[in-house]
Amino acid sequence: xxxxxxxxxxxxxxxxxxxLSAYLDGEVTGDQKRRLERHLAICPGCREELASLxxxxxxxxxxxLRSVPRSFALxxxxxxxxxxxxRWNLTYSYLRGATVVATFLLVLLVSGDALIGMGAIPIPDxxxxxxxxxxxxxxxxxxxxxEAVIERExxxxxxxxxxxxxxxxxxxxxxxxxxxxxxxxxxxxxxLASPSPVAEADLARGGGAPPDxxxxxxxxxxxxxxxxxxxxxxxxxxxALATGRGLEPTSxxxxxxxxxxxxxxTARPTPVSPALEPPTATPTQVPVTVTPEPPTATPTQVPVTVTPEPxxxxxxxxxxxxxxxxxxxxxxxxxxxxxxxxTVWRGLRVLWGLLAGLLLILLASxxxxxxxxxx
Amino acid sequence: xxEEALIASARQGDLTAFNRLVLAYQQMAxxxxxxxxxxxxxxxxxxxxxxxxxxxxxxxxxxxxFKAWLLRIVTNCCYDQLRARQRRPTTPLDDIxxxxxxxxxxxxxxxxxxDQVERRELGAFIQAGIQTLxxxxxxxxxxxxxxxxxxxxxxxxxxxxxxxxKSRLSRARAKMxxxxxxxxxxxxxxxxxRGG
Numbered sequence: 001x002x003x004x005x006x007x008x009x010x011x012x013x014x015x016x017x018x019x020l021s022a023y024l025d026g027e028v029t030g031d032q033k034r035r036l037e038r039h040l041a042i043c044p045g046c047r048e049e050l051a052s053l054x055x056x057x058x059x060x061x062x063x064x065l066r067s068v069p070r071s072f073a074l075x076x077x078x079x080x081x082x083x084x085x086x087r088w089n090l091t092y093s094y095l096r097g098a099t100v101v102a103t104f105l106l107v108l109l110v111s112g113d114a115l116i117g118m119g120a121i122p123i124p125d126x127x128x129x130x131x132x133x134x135x136x137x138x139x140x141x142x143x144x145x146x147e148a149v150i151e152r153e154x155x156x157x158x159x160x161x162x163x164x165x166x167x168x169x170x171x172x173x174x175x176x177x178x179x180x181x182x183x184x185x186x187x188x189x190x191x192l193a194s195p196s197p198v199a200e201a202d203l204a205r206g207g208g209a210p211p212d213x214x215x216x217x218x219x220x221x222x223x224x225x226x227x228x229x230x231x232x233x234x235x236x237x238x239x240a241l242a243t244g245r246g247l248e249p250t251s252x253x254x255x256x257x258x259x260x261x262x263x264x265x266t267a268r269p270t271p272v273s274p275a276l277e278p279p280t281a282t283p284t285q286v287p288v289t290v291t292p293e294p295p296t297a298t299p300t301q302v303p304v305t306v307t308p309e310p311x312x313x314x315x316x317x318x319x320x321x322x323x324x325x326x327x328x329x330x331x332x333x334x335x336x337x338x339x340x341x342x343t344v345w346r347g348l349r350v351l352w353g354l355l356a357g358l359l360l361i362l363l364a365s366x367x368x369x370x371x372x373x374x375x
Numbered sequence: 376x377x378e379e380a381l382i383a384s385a386r387q388g389d390l391t392a393f394n395r396l397v398l399a400y401q402q403m404a405x406x407x408x409x410x411x412x413x414x415x416x417x418x419x420x421x422x423x424x425x426x427x428x429x430x431x432x433x434x435x436x437x438x439x440x441f442k443a444w445l446l447r448i449v450t451n452c453c454y455d456q457l458r459a460r461q462r463r464p465t466t467p468l469d470d471i472x473x474x475x476x477x478x479x480x481x482x483x484x485x486x487x488x489x490d491q492v493e494r495r496e497l498g499a500f501i502q503a504g505i506q507t508l509x510x511x512x513x514x515x516x517x518x519x520x521x522x523x524x525x526x527x528x529x530x531x532x533x534x535x536x537x538x539x540x541k542s543r544l545s546r547a548r549a550k551m552x553x554x555x556x557x558x559x560x561x562x563x564x565x566x567x568x569r570g571g
Contacts, residue, residue, distance in 0.1 A: 021545035025519070027526050055568045056552040060520035062566070063501045064494045065406050069419060072401045072426050079390040082431065086388070
């Protein structure tokens with residue numbers, strides 16, 4: 001059985017073995033020093049070890065210093081080199097910072113652009129998102145065949161309605177314009193029962209005009225000056241198709257129209273008074289495309305509901321004529337001012353490209369300066 | 376001009392001020408390098424590289440002990456030398472001629488020629504013992520027992536804790552004692568350790 005005294009001696013011995021070197025240098029605490037000295041008084045092995053360590057240290061301290069073989073002072077040319085290096089380091093630091101900032105801005109712009117493109121960031125005015133300001137407005141110089149088709153269809157089905165195209169002169173403004181409404185989903189019963197020749201012609205021809213309207217309108221990227229042409233009723237649908245949001249289905253043939261482009265593409269229709277104005281042909285109109293009508297049209301697509309108005313106005317006919325003939329005219333872009341957010345966004349797209357170019361230049365410069373500088 | 380003023384001037388790029396610091400510390404730096412690297416050429420290269428590196432990195436000196444900062448650079452340069460020597464093992468010429476090169480030891484004009492010879496032998500013997508130590512223990516032993524630095528200075532220089540310094544130094548001294556005891560017949564009588 002070991003007594004507590006022996007245990008304490010053993011612990012002190014262990015402490016001495018680990019700390020004799022520090023004890024020599026006076027680098028032990030007061031308690032450690034007291035315990036070490038108590039142990040050294042009773043342990044001849046530790047005393048001997050301490051003595052040998054002390055001799056070793058004394059011997060090492062007697063090791064002679066060596067004189068320096070030469071001066072290690074630096075040559076004075078180093079001063080100019082150091083100044084150059086300092087300038088390079090400063091340049092490198094600035095370039096590196098500018099590169100980081102440019103990268104951050106570019107990432108910000110690209111991600112914002114992507115978010116807008118995905119629709120995560122709502123934009124109030126969707127029309128300018130379309131690539132070109134092209135309107136299905138009028139057919140200034142439609143091919144004769146197409147014109148003949150229009151007239152034949154209208155003449156065959158119409159009550160005494162005067163079909164007016166751009167070539168025939170200014171149409172007679174109707175006191176109340178035709179109330180055309182785009183309805184997503186089922187066609188309105190009122191629309192099916194409509195005596196409107198154009199609507200009937202559409203339905204008879206392709207199982208319903210809506211696919212055609214959707215195709216044509218979806219292909220038309222922009223809708224400037226729609227209030228001049230009577231396409232105001234179709235414009236919201238076009239916007240809806242362009243933005244992928246669509247219109248809310250209307251259960252009843254509401255006697256309302258949807259305002260043209262300046263408004264955000266909401267499903268809430270608003271009365272259109274400019275539709276009553278006769279279309280004015282501008283000399284800047286440029287016909288661009290004549291797209292063939294899709295041969296198969298499903299009635300589940302967006303139908304056009306025409307309310308039973310007695311006399312379709314020239315605006316209405318002019319609005320529907322391009323849909324039948326698939327003739328589109330190019331309007332001078334941006335006849336209506338863009339909303340500020342779209343202006344900013346377009347500016348950002350330009351900035352996007354400029355920033356990418358700047359970033360490439362900065363990256364190359366930073367790498368070059370990094371090679372030139374001395375760490 | 377005191378040390379702080381010289382450092383401040385050297386930080387502005389004044390090489391003359393830095394060279395005055397070099398002259399003040401080159402003896403210590405070279406001896407540390409010589410004991411750690413173990414040969415004159417390597418020590419000279421390490422010392423020169425350390426002063427050059429110190430001048431270029433002086434803007435990174437954040438105050439405190441300039442000696443500790445400089446000797447840390449010297450230590451790192453010594454490690455670089457040792458690593459380079461491990462990759463390309465060579466036998467420096469000065470190691471062969473060391474005993475004949477009297478000018479390499481600091482001359483004490485009060486010493487007799489016999490004393491000088493004995494001290495030179497002691498120096499070579501100690502150097503041989505130091506070379507048996509691992510690098511980390513070697514640095515601590517040289518700094519403490521040959522350079523006479525305090526534990527705190529060593530801790531600041533090589534940036535390790537005081538406890539680590541104590542344990543490294545304890546092991547290094549124990550190994551040196553064993554070396555000196557096992558080779559004590561090569562030493563003059565008055566330098567021989569008792570015991571063993």
